[in-house]
Amino acid sequence: MDRKTASGGNHTYIRRLLGIAILLVAGGIIYYLFSPGESSLFPRCPFHTFTGLDCPGCGSQRAVHHLLHLRIKDAFTSNPLLVIAIPYILICIYLEYFGGKEKYPRVRQWLYSKKAIYTVLLVIILFWIGRNLI
Template sequence: MCYPNSEKSSDRSKYITRLFVILIVLFVGGLVYYLFSPEESGFFPRCPFHTLTGFECPGCGSQRAIHHLVHFDLHKAFTSNPLLIISIPYILVCLWLEYFGGKQKYPKIRKALYGKSAIYAVLIIIIAFWIGRNLI
């Protein structure tokens, strides 16, 4: 026998579970980055690309940027890794689309953010940032 409300209840349960897990991960991660500075603490991993080449990869400075963000220092966060800070809205929308039912409600937005042209645009932006940050 099919219960019409069981699907909605199941979806709601999945939504709440996902939200809870994401909030716990963000809280614990935020607490670690709030309490410890990646510049001073030894347990944060170093970038292998930077260690081997001396050049910065697109992700270099992300840990410092997150540390500064949880301390509400947007200027230092931006100077640590501007690409990460600029990418936060894109990342949040992608997470919402993927994990909170947005992909069913807004397939055009999902296609715009995940489509072939979006992938190429993101790739070009990352490569341009990678080259630019090492030239300047």
């Protein structure tokens, strides 16, 4: 690969990373300033609207709002699965986008294995069923 191609790829990566950062900051500001439970700015869950039951993601917007205000207990009450999943999500982001896959290939292989994916799916399904039974 010549320098021009490598440089262009690097600029594209930086632009994408910058774009993602801008979207995250803008979204964070919106979620910090407005409460999803009180504002019509945020979409409602279609599954909950049609069935009256909670999906695994129900309460995630409120949980994000609470986390941004450092109200961990309220965030956990809104959606415990989201709060518990944050370390897993952050590790996966590090491994995928910040050089972790080169430093820790075995961890990445384990977190993205078929067994790990099925485990995450099972946890989501059990959470979905459990939150509607309690």
